[in-house]
Amino acid sequence: xxxQPMSRRERGLWILLGVLWLxxxxxxxxxxxxxxxxxxxxxxxxxxxxAASRIPRDGTRPTLVMMAHPQCVCTRASIGELENLVRRxxxxxxxxxxxxxxxxxxxxxxxxxxxxTVQNTPGVTSWIxxxxxxAARFGAQTSxxxxxxxxxxxLLFSGGITPLRGHLGDSAGQERIVSLLTTGRAEGSTxxxxxxxxxxV
Amino acid sequence: xxxxLGEDLAAREGKITARAGELFAEQxxxxxxxxxxxxxxxxxxxxxxxILVAFFFSPYAWEGKERTVHPHVWIAVLLGGALSLFPxxxxxxxxxxIVTRHVIAISQMLWSALLIHLSGGRIETHFHxxxxxxxxxxxxxxxxxxTASAVVVVDHLTRGLFWPESVxxxxxxxxxxxxxxxxxxxxxxxxxxxxxFNGVRDMRRSAQRQAEVEGLRESDELxxxxxxxxxxxxxx
Numbered sequence: 001x002x003x004q005p006m007s008r009r010e011r012g013l014w015i016l017l018g019v020l021w022l023x024x025x026x027x028x029x030x031x032x033x034x035x036x037x038x039x040x041x042x043x044x045x046x047x048x049x050x051a052a053s054r055i056p057r058d059g060t061r062p063t064l065v066m067m068a069h070p071q072c073v074c075t076r077a078s079i080g081e082l083e084n085l086v087r088r089x090x091x092x093x094x095x096x097x098x099x100x101x102x103x104x105x106x107x108x109x110x111x112x113x114x115x116x117t118v119q120n121t122p123g124v125t126s127w128i129x130x131x132x133x134x135a136a137r138f139g140a141q142t143s144x145x146x147x148x149x150x151x152x153x154x155l156l157f158s159g160g161i162t163p164l165r166g167h168l169g170d171s172a173g174q175e176r177i178v179s180l181l182t183t184g185r186a187e188g189s190t191x192x193x194x195x196x197x198x199x200x201v
Numbered sequence: 202x203x204x205x206l207g208e209d210l211a212a213r214e215g216k217i218t219a220r221a222g223e224l225f226a227e228q229x230x231x232x233x234x235x236x237x238x239x240x241x242x243x244x245x246x247x248x249x250x251x252i253l254v255a256f257f258f259s260p261y262a263w264e265g266k267e268r269t270v271h272p273h274v275w276i277a278v279l280l281g282g283a284l285s286l287f288p289x290x291x292x293x294x295x296x297x298x299i300v301t302r303h304v305i306a307i308s309q310m311l312w313s314a315l316l317i318h319l320s321g322g323r324i325e326t327h328f329h330x331x332x333x334x335x336x337x338x339x340x341x342x343x344x345x346x347x348t349a350s351a352v353v354v355v356d357h358l359t360r361g362l363f364w365p366e367s368v369x370x371x372x373x374x375x376x377x378x379x380x381x382x383x384x385x386x387x388x389x390x391x392x393x394x395x396x397x398f399n400g401v402r403d404m405r406r407s408a409q410r411q412a413e414v415e416g417l418r419e420s421d422e423l424x425x426x427x428x429x430x431x432x433x434x435x436x437x
Contacts, residue, residue, distance in 0.1 A: 014300070021287040025311065028280030032318060035272045037364060073259040073271065077321050102266050163366045166259070167322035170370020197264040
Protein backbone atom coordinates (compact mmCIF):
# COMPACT_ATOMS: atom_id res chain seq x y z
CA UNK A 1 0.00 0.00 0.00
CA UNK A 2 2.38 2.64 -1.21
CA UNK A 3 1.82 6.24 -0.07
CA GLN A 4 1.71 9.00 -2.61
CA PRO A 5 5.28 9.93 -3.56
CA MET A 6 6.69 12.92 -1.69
CA SER A 7 9.57 15.20 -2.57
CA ARG A 8 12.30 15.96 -0.01
CA ARG A 9 11.04 19.53 0.12
CA GLU A 10 7.51 18.44 0.92
CA ARG A 11 8.73 15.99 3.56
CA GLY A 12 10.76 18.79 5.15
CA LEU A 13 7.72 21.04 5.16
CA TRP A 14 5.62 18.43 6.95
CA ILE A 15 8.36 17.89 9.53
CA LEU A 16 8.54 21.65 10.13
CA LEU A 17 4.74 21.87 10.48
CA GLY A 18 4.80 18.88 12.85
CA VAL A 19 7.42 20.52 15.06
CA LEU A 20 5.46 23.80 15.07
CA TRP A 21 2.27 21.86 15.92
CA LEU A 22 3.94 20.07 18.84
CA UNK A 23 5.30 23.41 20.05
CA UNK A 24 1.89 25.13 19.84
CA UNK A 25 0.11 22.22 21.56
CA UNK A 26 2.81 22.06 24.25
CA UNK A 27 2.61 25.82 24.85
CA UNK A 28 -1.20 25.81 24.99
CA UNK A 29 -1.23 22.75 27.24
CA UNK A 30 1.26 24.42 29.61
CA UNK A 31 -0.92 27.56 29.75
CA UNK A 32 -4.02 25.48 30.51
CA UNK A 33 -2.17 23.51 33.18
CA UNK A 34 -0.81 26.67 34.75
CA UNK A 35 -4.34 28.15 34.91
CA UNK A 36 -5.83 24.99 36.40
CA UNK A 37 -3.13 24.53 39.04
CA UNK A 38 -2.60 28.12 40.20
CA UNK A 39 -4.46 28.48 43.49
CA UNK A 40 -6.17 31.64 44.67
CA UNK A 41 -5.08 33.50 47.78
CA UNK A 42 -5.58 31.12 50.70
CA UNK A 43 -6.88 32.41 53.99
CA UNK A 44 -5.38 30.92 57.12
CA UNK A 45 -8.79 31.54 58.75
CA UNK A 46 -9.60 32.86 62.19
CA UNK A 47 -8.48 30.34 64.77
CA UNK A 48 -11.82 30.72 66.51
CA UNK A 49 -15.26 31.47 65.03
CA UNK A 50 -15.43 35.27 64.48
CA ALA A 51 -17.49 36.71 67.34
CA ALA A 52 -19.00 39.42 65.12
CA SER A 53 -20.25 36.95 62.50
CA ARG A 54 -24.00 36.78 61.93
CA ILE A 55 -23.79 33.35 60.34
CA PRO A 56 -25.28 30.82 62.77
CA ARG A 57 -22.80 28.26 64.15
CA ASP A 58 -24.10 24.86 65.18
CA GLY A 59 -23.30 24.29 68.86
CA THR A 60 -23.74 20.51 68.71
CA ARG A 61 -21.54 19.53 65.75
CA PRO A 62 -18.85 21.08 63.52
CA THR A 63 -19.94 23.82 61.10
CA LEU A 64 -18.50 24.17 57.60
CA VAL A 65 -18.58 27.59 55.95
CA MET A 66 -17.87 28.00 52.23
CA MET A 67 -17.35 31.49 50.78
CA ALA A 68 -18.68 31.73 47.22
CA HIS A 69 -18.79 34.23 44.38
CA PRO A 70 -22.21 33.68 42.74
CA GLN A 71 -20.90 34.27 39.20
CA CYS A 72 -17.62 32.35 39.48
CA VAL A 73 -17.79 29.30 37.20
CA CYS A 74 -14.93 27.61 39.08
CA THR A 75 -17.16 27.61 42.17
CA ARG A 76 -19.62 25.25 40.47
CA ALA A 77 -17.04 22.52 41.05
CA SER A 78 -16.62 23.56 44.70
CA ILE A 79 -20.39 23.42 45.21
CA GLY A 80 -20.53 20.06 43.41
CA GLU A 81 -17.86 18.71 45.72
CA LEU A 82 -19.64 20.20 48.75
CA GLU A 83 -22.76 18.19 47.80
CA ASN A 84 -20.56 15.12 47.60
CA LEU A 85 -18.94 15.91 50.96
CA VAL A 86 -22.30 16.41 52.69
CA ARG A 87 -23.42 13.03 51.37
CA ARG A 88 -20.24 11.34 52.58
CA UNK A 89 -20.28 12.67 56.16
CA UNK A 90 -24.04 12.09 56.68
CA UNK A 91 -25.07 14.74 59.18
CA UNK A 92 -21.75 14.94 61.02
CA UNK A 93 -21.52 18.66 60.23
CA UNK A 94 -23.69 21.68 59.44
CA UNK A 95 -22.91 23.34 56.09
CA UNK A 96 -23.37 27.01 55.13
CA UNK A 97 -22.54 28.65 51.81
CA UNK A 98 -21.98 32.38 52.06
CA UNK A 99 -22.49 34.21 48.74
CA UNK A 100 -20.34 37.32 48.70
CA UNK A 101 -22.04 40.03 46.59
CA UNK A 102 -21.59 43.76 45.98
CA UNK A 103 -24.08 46.04 47.78
CA UNK A 104 -25.64 47.19 44.53
CA UNK A 105 -25.82 43.73 42.95
CA UNK A 106 -28.98 42.92 41.00
CA UNK A 107 -31.03 39.95 42.14
CA UNK A 108 -30.31 38.09 38.90
CA UNK A 109 -26.56 38.55 39.54
CA UNK A 110 -26.82 37.00 42.99
CA UNK A 111 -29.30 34.24 42.17
CA UNK A 112 -27.04 32.49 39.68
CA UNK A 113 -27.09 28.79 38.79
CA UNK A 114 -24.59 28.19 41.62
CA UNK A 115 -26.97 29.86 44.06
CA UNK A 116 -29.89 27.79 42.74
CA THR A 117 -27.87 24.58 43.11
CA VAL A 118 -27.23 25.38 46.76
CA GLN A 119 -30.96 26.04 47.35
CA ASN A 120 -31.66 22.51 46.11
CA THR A 121 -28.90 20.80 48.08
CA PRO A 122 -30.16 19.02 51.19
CA GLY A 123 -28.16 19.72 54.33
CA VAL A 124 -26.74 23.03 53.05
CA THR A 125 -28.06 26.50 53.87
CA SER A 126 -27.09 29.69 52.09
CA TRP A 127 -26.40 33.23 53.24
CA ILE A 128 -26.04 36.45 51.27
CA UNK A 129 -23.09 38.57 52.34
CA UNK A 130 -23.67 42.06 50.91
CA UNK A 131 -20.49 44.07 50.72
CA UNK A 132 -18.32 41.12 51.81
CA UNK A 133 -18.41 41.84 55.54
CA UNK A 134 -18.60 38.16 56.52
CA ALA A 135 -15.83 37.28 54.08
CA ALA A 136 -13.66 39.91 55.77
CA ARG A 137 -14.53 38.59 59.24
CA PHE A 138 -13.43 35.10 58.26
CA GLY A 139 -10.46 36.41 56.27
CA ALA A 140 -11.56 34.75 52.99
CA GLN A 141 -10.25 36.08 49.67
CA THR A 142 -11.05 33.31 47.19
CA SER A 143 -14.35 31.80 46.10
CA UNK A 144 -14.54 28.16 47.19
CA UNK A 145 -12.66 28.83 50.44
CA UNK A 146 -13.90 26.46 53.12
CA UNK A 147 -13.56 26.75 56.91
CA UNK A 148 -14.49 23.94 59.25
CA UNK A 149 -15.06 24.94 62.87
CA UNK A 150 -15.59 22.54 65.78
CA UNK A 151 -18.78 22.72 67.86
CA UNK A 152 -16.85 24.78 70.44
CA UNK A 153 -15.75 27.29 67.76
CA UNK A 154 -12.13 26.14 67.18
CA LEU A 155 -10.87 26.17 63.59
CA LEU A 156 -10.27 22.59 62.41
CA PHE A 157 -9.60 23.10 58.70
CA SER A 158 -9.12 25.88 56.16
CA GLY A 159 -8.76 25.36 52.39
CA GLY A 160 -10.44 24.24 49.18
CA ILE A 161 -12.21 21.01 48.23
CA THR A 162 -11.43 20.67 44.50
CA PRO A 163 -8.29 19.08 43.01
CA LEU A 164 -7.79 21.84 40.39
CA ARG A 165 -9.36 25.12 39.42
CA GLY A 166 -13.01 24.60 38.49
CA HIS A 167 -12.48 20.85 38.35
CA LEU A 168 -14.64 18.16 39.92
CA GLY A 169 -13.00 15.17 41.56
CA ASP A 170 -11.58 13.84 44.79
CA SER A 171 -9.20 16.23 46.51
CA ALA A 172 -6.83 16.35 49.45
CA GLY A 173 -9.01 19.03 51.10
CA GLN A 174 -12.15 16.92 50.98
CA GLU A 175 -10.32 13.81 52.22
CA ARG A 176 -8.94 15.79 55.17
CA ILE A 177 -12.37 17.09 56.17
CA VAL A 178 -13.89 13.60 55.92
CA SER A 179 -11.04 12.21 57.99
CA LEU A 180 -11.42 14.95 60.64
CA LEU A 181 -15.15 14.34 60.91
CA THR A 182 -14.97 10.54 60.97
CA THR A 183 -11.74 9.84 62.88
CA GLY A 184 -10.90 13.18 64.50
CA ARG A 185 -7.50 13.17 62.73
CA ALA A 186 -6.20 14.24 59.29
CA GLU A 187 -2.89 14.44 57.37
CA GLY A 188 -3.16 18.23 57.41
CA SER A 189 -5.48 21.09 58.26
CA THR A 190 -5.12 23.15 55.06
CA UNK A 191 -5.31 22.69 51.28
CA UNK A 192 -5.09 24.81 48.13
CA UNK A 193 -8.11 26.92 47.21
CA UNK A 194 -9.13 27.29 43.55
CA UNK A 195 -11.60 29.96 42.50
CA UNK A 196 -12.19 33.58 41.50
CA UNK A 197 -11.15 36.44 43.78
CA UNK A 198 -14.03 37.44 46.06
CA UNK A 199 -13.14 41.10 46.07
CA UNK A 200 -13.20 43.97 45.60
CA VAL A 201 -16.94 44.17 46.20
CA UNK B 202 3.28 -30.89 -22.34
CA UNK B 203 2.94 -31.79 -18.57
CA UNK B 204 5.81 -29.44 -17.81
CA UNK B 205 4.00 -26.64 -19.63
CA LEU B 206 0.77 -27.29 -17.70
CA GLY B 207 2.66 -27.19 -14.33
CA GLU B 208 4.42 -23.99 -15.30
CA ASP B 209 1.15 -22.50 -16.43
CA LEU B 210 -0.52 -23.33 -13.12
CA ALA B 211 2.38 -21.90 -11.10
CA ALA B 212 2.35 -18.73 -13.20
CA ARG B 213 -1.41 -18.40 -12.75
CA GLU B 214 -1.10 -18.90 -8.98
CA GLY B 215 1.64 -16.28 -8.85
CA LYS B 216 -0.46 -13.87 -10.85
CA ILE B 217 -3.49 -14.42 -8.58
CA THR B 218 -1.37 -13.91 -5.44
CA ALA B 219 0.10 -10.70 -6.84
CA ARG B 220 -3.36 -9.44 -7.83
CA ALA B 221 -4.73 -10.34 -4.36
CA GLY B 222 -1.90 -8.29 -2.81
CA GLU B 223 -2.78 -5.33 -5.03
CA LEU B 224 -6.49 -5.55 -4.21
CA PHE B 225 -5.74 -5.84 -0.47
CA ALA B 226 -3.44 -2.79 -0.58
CA GLU B 227 -6.04 -0.80 -2.53
CA GLN B 228 -8.80 -1.67 -0.10
CA UNK B 229 -6.62 -0.94 2.95
CA UNK B 230 -5.71 2.43 1.54
CA UNK B 231 -9.38 3.18 0.85
CA UNK B 232 -10.15 2.45 4.52
CA UNK B 233 -7.31 4.70 5.72
CA UNK B 234 -8.44 7.54 3.46
CA UNK B 235 -12.09 7.17 4.43
CA UNK B 236 -11.31 7.19 8.18
CA UNK B 237 -8.89 10.14 7.75
CA UNK B 238 -11.74 12.07 6.10
CA UNK B 239 -14.09 11.08 8.94
CA UNK B 240 -11.62 12.41 11.50
CA UNK B 241 -11.21 15.61 9.47
CA UNK B 242 -14.92 16.26 10.09
CA UNK B 243 -14.69 15.13 13.70
CA UNK B 244 -11.74 17.45 14.39
CA UNK B 245 -13.70 20.41 13.04
CA UNK B 246 -16.79 19.36 15.03
CA UNK B 247 -14.80 18.98 18.26
CA UNK B 248 -13.28 22.41 17.81
CA UNK B 249 -16.70 24.03 17.39
CA UNK B 250 -18.09 21.99 20.28
CA UNK B 251 -15.18 22.97 22.56
CA ILE B 252 -15.72 26.67 21.79
CA LEU B 253 -19.46 26.36 22.47
CA VAL B 254 -18.83 24.56 25.77
CA ALA B 255 -16.41 27.28 26.87
CA PHE B 256 -18.66 30.07 25.64
CA PHE B 257 -21.83 28.81 27.33
CA PHE B 258 -20.44 27.25 30.51
CA SER B 259 -17.51 29.49 31.38
CA PRO B 260 -17.76 32.78 29.48
CA TYR B 261 -16.25 35.02 32.18
CA ALA B 262 -13.73 34.95 35.00
CA TRP B 263 -14.45 37.26 37.94
CA GLU B 264 -12.57 39.36 40.45
CA GLY B 265 -15.27 40.72 42.68
CA LYS B 266 -17.45 42.89 40.42
CA GLU B 267 -15.00 42.91 37.52
CA ARG B 268 -15.24 40.35 34.75
CA THR B 269 -12.88 39.31 31.98
CA VAL B 270 -13.16 36.73 29.21
CA HIS B 271 -12.58 33.34 30.82
CA PRO B 272 -9.28 31.63 29.90
CA HIS B 273 -11.32 28.57 28.84
CA VAL B 274 -12.67 30.58 25.89
CA TRP B 275 -9.16 31.46 24.66
CA ILE B 276 -7.94 27.94 25.31
CA ALA B 277 -10.87 26.43 23.37
CA VAL B 278 -10.25 28.75 20.41
CA LEU B 279 -6.44 28.67 20.30
CA LEU B 280 -5.43 25.30 21.77
CA GLY B 281 -8.49 23.65 20.23
CA GLY B 282 -7.53 25.18 16.88
CA ALA B 283 -3.96 23.97 17.17
CA LEU B 284 -5.16 20.48 18.08
CA SER B 285 -7.56 20.28 15.13
CA LEU B 286 -5.96 22.21 12.26
CA PHE B 287 -2.76 20.19 11.73
CA PRO B 288 -4.52 16.79 11.65
CA UNK B 289 -7.19 18.29 9.38
CA UNK B 290 -4.50 19.60 7.03
CA UNK B 291 -2.83 16.18 6.97
CA UNK B 292 -6.15 14.41 6.33
CA UNK B 293 -6.88 16.83 3.50
CA UNK B 294 -3.49 16.90 1.82
CA UNK B 295 -2.04 13.50 2.78
CA UNK B 296 -4.95 11.10 3.36
CA UNK B 297 -3.88 7.51 3.88
CA UNK B 298 -0.33 8.46 4.97
CA ILE B 299 0.84 6.56 8.06
CA VAL B 300 1.87 9.84 9.75
CA THR B 301 -1.63 11.25 9.24
CA ARG B 302 -3.38 8.58 11.28
CA HIS B 303 -0.81 8.64 14.09
CA VAL B 304 -1.03 12.44 14.36
CA ILE B 305 -4.84 12.08 14.41
CA ALA B 306 -4.53 9.48 17.21
CA ILE B 307 -2.38 11.84 19.32
CA SER B 308 -4.66 14.80 18.65
CA GLN B 309 -7.83 12.84 19.38
CA MET B 310 -6.58 11.78 22.82
CA LEU B 311 -5.44 15.34 23.57
CA TRP B 312 -8.95 16.46 22.61
CA SER B 313 -10.27 14.12 25.31
CA ALA B 314 -8.03 15.85 27.86
CA LEU B 315 -9.07 19.31 26.66
CA LEU B 316 -12.80 18.52 26.77
CA ILE B 317 -12.41 17.05 30.27
CA HIS B 318 -10.83 20.33 31.41
CA LEU B 319 -13.38 22.51 29.60
CA SER B 320 -16.25 20.60 31.21
CA GLY B 321 -14.72 21.02 34.67
CA GLY B 322 -13.75 17.37 35.08
CA ARG B 323 -17.25 15.94 34.60
CA ILE B 324 -17.03 12.17 34.87
CA GLU B 325 -19.22 11.81 31.75
CA THR B 326 -16.63 13.61 29.61
CA HIS B 327 -14.09 10.89 30.45
CA PHE B 328 -16.13 8.58 28.18
CA HIS B 329 -14.64 10.58 25.29
CA UNK B 330 -11.35 8.68 25.86
CA UNK B 331 -13.00 5.30 25.30
CA UNK B 332 -15.19 6.52 22.43
CA UNK B 333 -12.09 7.93 20.72
CA UNK B 334 -10.21 4.63 21.01
CA UNK B 335 -13.19 2.92 19.39
CA UNK B 336 -13.25 5.47 16.54
CA UNK B 337 -9.51 5.02 16.00
CA UNK B 338 -10.08 1.28 15.65
CA UNK B 339 -11.98 2.07 12.42
CA UNK B 340 -8.51 2.29 10.80
CA UNK B 341 -8.09 -1.48 11.44
CA UNK B 342 -4.46 -0.65 12.27
CA UNK B 343 -3.52 -1.67 15.82
CA UNK B 344 -0.34 0.52 16.10
CA UNK B 345 -2.68 3.56 15.97
CA UNK B 346 -4.28 2.29 19.20
CA UNK B 347 -0.81 1.96 20.74
CA THR B 348 0.00 5.59 19.87
CA ALA B 349 -3.31 6.81 21.32
CA SER B 350 -2.91 4.77 24.50
CA ALA B 351 0.68 6.00 24.89
CA VAL B 352 -0.69 9.57 25.07
CA VAL B 353 -2.99 8.52 27.95
CA VAL B 354 -0.12 6.73 29.72
CA VAL B 355 2.29 9.68 29.37
CA ASP B 356 -0.41 12.08 30.62
CA HIS B 357 -1.18 9.91 33.66
CA LEU B 358 2.46 9.25 34.51
CA THR B 359 3.44 12.92 34.21
CA ARG B 360 0.50 14.22 36.23
CA GLY B 361 0.80 11.35 38.71
CA LEU B 362 4.42 12.36 39.26
CA PHE B 363 3.99 16.14 39.50
CA TRP B 364 0.35 16.61 40.61
CA PRO B 365 -1.07 13.26 41.75
CA GLU B 366 -4.15 14.95 43.21
CA SER B 367 -5.29 15.87 39.69
CA VAL B 368 -5.45 12.20 38.67
CA UNK B 369 -6.17 10.27 41.85
CA UNK B 370 -7.66 12.89 44.19
CA UNK B 371 -5.04 12.25 46.88
CA UNK B 372 -1.50 13.55 47.31
CA UNK B 373 0.18 10.17 48.02
CA UNK B 374 -1.54 7.58 45.81
CA UNK B 375 -0.63 3.91 46.05
CA UNK B 376 1.44 2.67 43.09
CA UNK B 377 -1.34 0.31 41.97
CA UNK B 378 -3.72 3.21 41.32
CA UNK B 379 -1.95 3.83 37.99
CA UNK B 380 -2.47 0.16 37.07
CA UNK B 381 -6.19 0.44 37.86
CA UNK B 382 -6.57 3.29 35.37
CA UNK B 383 -4.30 1.59 32.79
CA UNK B 384 -6.28 -1.66 33.09
CA UNK B 385 -9.42 -0.17 31.55
CA UNK B 386 -7.52 1.26 28.58
CA UNK B 387 -5.67 -2.04 28.00
CA UNK B 388 -8.99 -3.90 28.40
CA UNK B 389 -10.56 -1.90 25.58
CA UNK B 390 -7.40 -1.92 23.46
CA UNK B 391 -7.19 -5.73 23.61
CA UNK B 392 -10.64 -6.21 22.10
CA UNK B 393 -10.25 -3.38 19.60
CA UNK B 394 -6.90 -4.81 18.45
CA UNK B 395 -8.56 -8.22 18.00
CA UNK B 396 -11.27 -6.53 15.91
CA UNK B 397 -8.51 -4.87 13.82
CA PHE B 398 -6.73 -8.22 13.22
CA ASN B 399 -10.02 -9.89 12.25
CA GLY B 400 -10.95 -6.98 9.97
CA VAL B 401 -7.59 -7.14 8.16
CA ARG B 402 -7.82 -10.95 7.84
CA ASP B 403 -11.31 -10.67 6.30
CA MET B 404 -10.08 -7.95 3.95
CA ARG B 405 -7.17 -10.19 2.86
CA ARG B 406 -9.51 -13.15 2.25
CA SER B 407 -11.92 -11.00 0.29
CA ALA B 408 -9.04 -9.72 -1.87
CA GLN B 409 -7.87 -13.32 -2.47
CA ARG B 410 -11.39 -14.41 -3.51
CA GLN B 411 -11.77 -11.46 -5.84
CA ALA B 412 -8.38 -12.18 -7.45
CA GLU B 413 -9.38 -15.84 -7.95
CA VAL B 414 -12.69 -14.84 -9.53
CA GLU B 415 -10.87 -12.43 -11.82
CA GLY B 416 -8.41 -15.23 -12.72
CA LEU B 417 -11.22 -17.64 -13.54
CA ARG B 418 -13.00 -15.03 -15.60
CA GLU B 419 -9.80 -14.34 -17.50
CA SER B 420 -9.23 -18.04 -18.20
CA ASP B 421 -12.88 -18.46 -19.28
CA GLU B 422 -12.48 -15.54 -21.64
CA LEU B 423 -9.30 -17.13 -23.03
CA UNK B 424 -11.09 -20.46 -23.50
CA UNK B 425 -14.01 -18.78 -25.24
CA UNK B 426 -11.59 -16.86 -27.45
CA UNK B 427 -9.70 -20.10 -28.32
CA UNK B 428 -12.98 -21.89 -29.15
CA UNK B 429 -14.14 -19.03 -31.35
CA UNK B 430 -10.79 -19.08 -33.14
CA UNK B 431 -11.01 -22.89 -33.64
CA UNK B 432 -14.57 -22.58 -34.94
CA UNK B 433 -13.56 -19.84 -37.29
CA UNK B 434 -10.65 -21.97 -38.58
CA UNK B 435 -12.98 -25.03 -39.04
CA UNK B 436 -15.48 -22.92 -41.00
CA UNK B 437 -12.72 -21.63 -43.19
